[in-house]
Amino acid sequence: MGLLHLPIPVGQQRLPALGCFFNPFSGFWRNAEPQRGPVLRSEVQLSGLSGPVEVVYDERLVPHIFAGNLEDALRVQGYVTAQHRLWQMDLSARRAAGRLSEVLGERTLELDRLARRRGMVLAAENAVGQWRRSAEGMRLLEAYCAGVNAWIAQLSPADYPIEFKLLGYAPEPWSPLKTALIVENMAETLCGGENDLLSTLSLQQFGRETFDYLYPEWNPKQRPIVPDTGQWRGIVGSLGGETSASAPLPGRLSAQPPSEEYFVGSNNWAVAGSKTQNGAPFLCNDPHLSLSLPSIWFQIQLCTPEMNCYGVSLQGIPGIIIGFNEHLVWGVTNAGHDVADWYRLRWADAARTRYTVDGQEYPVRWRVERIGIRGREPLIDSVRYTIWGPVVYDHQPEHPLRDCAFRWVTHDEPHPNSMRSFLFLNTAKTYEDYREAIAYFDAPAQNFALATRQGEIAMTVQGQLPARRREQGRFLLDGSQKASAWAGFIPNEHLPALRSPSWGFVFSANQHSTPPSYPYYYTSRDFDDYRGRHLHDRLSSLQAANADSMARIQNDNFSRRAADALPVLLRLLKREALDGEGRRWVEELERWDCRYEAHSTVAPVYEVWFDTCYVRTWDEMLDDSSRQALLLPERWRFIELLEKDPNSPFFDRKDTPERETASDIATDAFLRMQAFFKKYPEKRRPWGQFRPVHIRHLAQIEAFGRTVEIGGHPTALNALSSTHGPSWRMMVELGDGVRAWGIYPGGQSGNPGSRFYDNFLNLWAQGRYHDLFFLKKAEDLPASAMFARQTVVPR
Amino acid sequence: MKRLLGIAAAVFLLGLTGAAGWLPWWSLAFWGGLAGWAVARGAAQGFWGGFIGGLFLWLVFALVRDFDNGGILSAHIGALLMGVPRWGLWGITGLLGGLLGGMGALTGYQARAFYRHLRQ
Numbered sequence: 001m002g003l004l005h006l007p008i009p010v011g012q013q014r015l016p017a018l019g020c021f022f023n024p025f026s027g028f029w030r031n032a033e034p035q036r037g038p039v040l041r042s043e044v045q046l047s048g049l050s051g052p053v054e055v056v057y058d059e060r061l062v063p064h065i066f067a068g069n070l071e072d073a074l075r076v077q078g079y080v081t082a083q084h085r086l087w088q089m090d091l092s093a094r095r096a097a098g099r100l101s102e103v104l105g106e107r108t109l110e111l112d113r114l115a116r117r118r119g120m121v122l123a124a125e126n127a128v129g130q131w132r133r134s135a136e137g138m139r140l141l142e143a144y145c146a147g148v149n150a151w152i153a154q155l156s157p158a159d160y161p162i163e164f165k166l167l168g169y170a171p172e173p174w175s176p177l178k179t180a181l182i183v184e185n186m187a188e189t190l191c192g193g194e195n196d197l198l199s200t201l202s203l204q205q206f207g208r209e210t211f212d213y214l215y216p217e218w219n220p221k222q223r224p225i226v227p228d229t230g231q232w233r234g235i236v237g238s239l240g241g242e243t244s245a246s247a248p249l250p251g252r253l254s255a256q257p258p259s260e261e262y263f264v265g266s267n268n269w270a271v272a273g274s275k276t277q278n279g280a281p282f283l284c285n286d287p288h289l290s291l292s293l294p295s296i297w298f299q300i301q302l303c304t305p306e307m308n309c310y311g312v313s314l315q316g317i318p319g320i321i322i323g324f325n326e327h328l329v330w331g332v333t334n335a336g337h338d339v340a341d342w343y344r345l346r347w348a349d350a351a352r353t354r355y356t357v358d359g360q361e362y363p364v365r366w367r368v369e370r371i372g373i374r375g376r377e378p379l380i381d382s383v384r385y386t387i388w389g390p391v392v393y394d395h396q397p398e399h400p401l402r403d404c405a406f407r408w409v410t411h412d413e414p415h416p417n418s419m420r421s422f423l424f425l426n427t428a429k430t431y432e433d434y435r436e437a438i439a440y441f442d443a444p445a446q447n448f449a450l451a452t453r454q455g456e457i458a459m460t461v462q463g464q465l466p467a468r469r470r471e472q473g474r475f476l477l478d479g480s481q482k483a484s485a486w487a488g489f490i491p492n493e494h495l496p497a498l499r500s501p502s503w504g505f506v507f508s509a510n511q512h513s514t515p516p517s518y519p520y521y522y523t524s525r526d527f528d529d530y531r532g533r534h535l536h537d538r539l540s541s542l543q544a545a546n547a548d549s550m551a552r553i554q555n556d557n558f559s560r561r562a563a564d565a566l567p568v569l570l571r572l573l574k575r576e577a578l579d580g581e582g583r584r585w586v587e588e589l590e591r592w593d594c595r596y597e598a599h600s601t602v603a604p605v606y607e608v609w610f611d612t613c614y615v616r617t618w619d620e621m622l623d624d625s626s627r628q629a630l631l632l633p634e635r636w637r638f639i640e641l642l643e644k645d646p647n648s649p650f651f652d653r654k655d656t657p658e659r660e661t662a663s664d665i666a667t668d669a670f671l672r673m674q675a676f677f678k679k680y681p682e683k684r685r686p687w688g689q690f691r692p693v694h695i696r697h698l699a700q701i702e703a704f705g706r707t708v709e710i711g712g713h714p715t716a717l718n719a720l721s722s723t724h725g726p727s728w729r730m731m732v733e734l735g736d737g738v739r740a741w742g743i744y745p746g747g748q749s750g751n752p753g754s755r756f757y758d759n760f761l762n763l764w765a766q767g768r769y770h771d772l773f774f775l776k777k778a779e780d781l782p783a784s785a786m787f788a789r790q791t792v793v794p795r
Numbered sequence: 796m797k798r799l800l801g802i803a804a805a806v807f808l809l810g811l812t813g814a815a816g817w818l819p820w821w822s823l824a825f826w827g828g829l830a831g832w833a834v835a836r837g838a839a840q841g842f843w844g845g846f847i848g849g850l851f852l853w854l855v856f857a858l859v860r861d862f863d864n865g866g867i868l869s870a871h872i873g874a875l876l877m878g879v880p881r882w883g884l885w886g887i888t889g890l891l892g893g894l895l896g897g898m899g900a901l902t903g904y905q906a907r908a909f910y911r912h913l914r915q
Binding site for chain 1: 814815818821853865867875884887891892895
């Protein structure tokens with residue numbers, strides 16, 4: 001009987017208890033939804049509603065909620081979101097809270113420990129503390145939470161999403177803190193990264209002159225989001241120079257192999273009516289995030305007498321994050337500014353309980369984290385907090401950051417209205433409403449694109465961005481001086497912004513926000529260098545745009561980077577060193593249009609060649625086991641050096657007596673590329689098969705994921721890596737009526753046993769869209785397109 | 796034979812009370828126990844009666860759900876369990892149901908026999 005009742009450990013995995021799992025009444029079979037779709041009750045009772053709410057589900061399972069007021073709409077949003085995505089909400093909140101190990105056991109312990117030590121929970125607590133200062137905002141958030149909890153309360157264990165059954169735990173009530181944790185999750189993904197340590201190590205290794213040679217911050221070919229039109233004249237921004245910690249660092253960095261290119265990005269643009277076929281403004285947005293099942297986004301329409309808004313929401317957050325209403329449309333991309341710094345501490349005692357700043361001693365504050373671990377005693381972890389932030393790595397004696405405190409913008413108390421920022425945007429009607437709504441938005445900083453029915457287009461880089469001295473935060477900072485602190489934040493009126501420019505479009509693709517003439521210094525882990533340039537070129541030449549031409553831009557597989565690098569590499573290549581096959585490949589490369597199409601057999605050849613060149617060049621930055629020990633120069637700088645400084649000493653390999661040049665590296669890399677394909681003939685496939693795109697299940701349950709073989713590349717507008725890509729493609733035209741198209745790689749249901757789990761995926765992979773149902777009233781949905789209708793009434 | 800089929804029918808019908816999903820998975824063994832106590836006149840008869848009843852109950856419900864679902868979920872679960880085919884999942888489900896019903900009925904019969912032994 002034990003075999004039937006207890007989970008069965010297989011290696012690190014736990015198979016569910018067989019009796020529970022196979023019981024057709026409450027086990028996994030119960031989650032096998034009828035082929036038609038989920039059975040939704042036609043009437044639902046919900047406490048706290050002020051009046052009945054109509055929910056119509058269209059044929060794609062998108063709920064359209066018609067309520068008498070915003071509070072009721074959000075209450076029902078919470079209910080329907082939980083109905084379809086409950087486990088995903090639970091997991092996301094657990095990840096940020098450092099509570100994965102409670103259900104997954106020891107294998108996620110380090111992940112949890114890091115989340116706690118980086119102050120994710122503290123940040124969420126601070127956020128909720130501030131949100132409570134806005135009574136109206138809190139009322140709306142609590143209505144959303146109550147909606148989620150109403151769904152959870154009526155569930156029997158038999159009705160739990162299948163992941164709860166597989167992992168053997170039960171859902172918990174939702175709370176404002178969990179919503180804040182979801183916000184922190186996004187912040188961690190989008191603004192939690194920096195290069196401070198690697199930059200510092202590289203500066204120490206190479207000295208200032210070489211450092212500047214290898215790592216310039218501004219790419220002269222760059223097309224920034226907001227150009228200099230004289231709008232910053234007279235603003236005094238960054239003052240003075242950096243205050244970095246100069247003492248050598250202890251320990252070594254245990255870094256990743258260099259081949260994995262960091263990539264999280266997005267595109268958005270708005271085009272004025274002067275450039276469109278119908279004379280109406282157009283806005284497009286495709287956020288490139290980790291592709292997952294269930295999908296990160298959930299489509300929804302919220303309609304009240306005051307607003308009518310459609311778009312995608314994030315599970316656990318009330319309102320719509322990217323979308324449109326009858327008056328305007330907005331979209332976001334990540335600003336990418338570095339808002340996380342490390343401060344080197346000067347300890348006043350050996351036990352590291354006191355530290356000095358400007359000669360004055362301060363005691364550390366302790367925060368005790370109790371991390372529950374399934375099948376084991378909990379781990380009690382005491383984390384030191386300083387005036388700068390938590391000391392994240394002091395539990396790892398060999399870690400170079402063990403004496404550093406972490407200063408992250410999300411630890412700060414946000415504006416009490418920060419949670420309502422998107423709700424204000426959902427109800428906005430004009431440019432002024434939009435600016436007012438996003439002014440409350442703190443982090444992660446975003447590029448907010450806008451188009452309005454009045455014909456305005458706009459772009460604003462919005463968020464809490466530190467007002468830095470020059471290069472402050474590029475390297476580790478000296479935590480023993482108060483002067484190292486950020487001098488506040490860039491004032492809202494000085495944030496880069498663009499309103500209806502004469503050239504008729506605004507755009508962003510995670511590139512530099514501004515040219516170097518912007519008066520405030522900022523830095524980034526990795527600004528885009530290619531998508532922005534190509535997008536600018538495409539939008540500049542765009543005329544009479546319509547949905548087809550916009551879709552072609554979103555699905556454009558052309559790589560500006562390949563177009564920059566390929567002619568240079570071909571010029572450097574010593575053809576006399578190649579055999580017949582090599583010369584044939586060169587001919588193919590010469591004919592290649594630099595498009596990463598799924599069927600391209602040349603793209604993998606170029607990709608391996610370029611990557612090999614890159615890694616072979618930067619042997620100085622790799623340690624003995626070929627892992628990255630120093631900051632790798634950006635790819636654009638690498639291509640620039642290939643072109644302009646082919647005799648740079650960095651092209652010389654440390655492991656050979658000869659002195660190599662860029663030409664030697666390019667030739668050697670080509671031969672290695674050939675050898676690679678000879679050794680692994682199964683890799684000699686078209687691009688789509690060479691680099692399949694994995695849309696993984698959130699708990700990495702392989703059987704619940706999907707793989708597609710499609711084109712795209714991180715440097716193309718159709719920005720796809722093997723794990724990241726356009727998580728929501730949206731195009732909206734604001735003409736006499738609103739026309740909107742959208743798609744994401746997944747489905748509305750979080751249930752792998754539903755046909756709505758991944759039913760959008762094939763269409764998305766083909767670069768096609770759904771014509772979205774933007775309804776004025778519930779009756780507007782054609783009967784043929786209706787899946788179900790629910791009336792939610794007050795209990 | 797009649798008794799064997801009677802046990803099977805009793806287990807099947809009593810087991811239907813679990814359809815709402817509120818009862819624990821082992822309730823089937825409990826119903827088997829009742830049927831075994833009340834009807835069985837031999838250990839083999841008790842076991843096989845319960846087995847047939849449990850097998851049919853779980854198998855029928857698994858089949859109904861799977862066909863209604865078009866095999867979407869069973870494909871995922873099969874892949875999760877190292878490539879078990881759809882019919883394999885039906886087989887495992889039926890077998891587990893059968894074992895539960897059968898073991899329950901056998902236990903019921905044995906308990907009654909023990910009780911009688913004590914009274915004698």
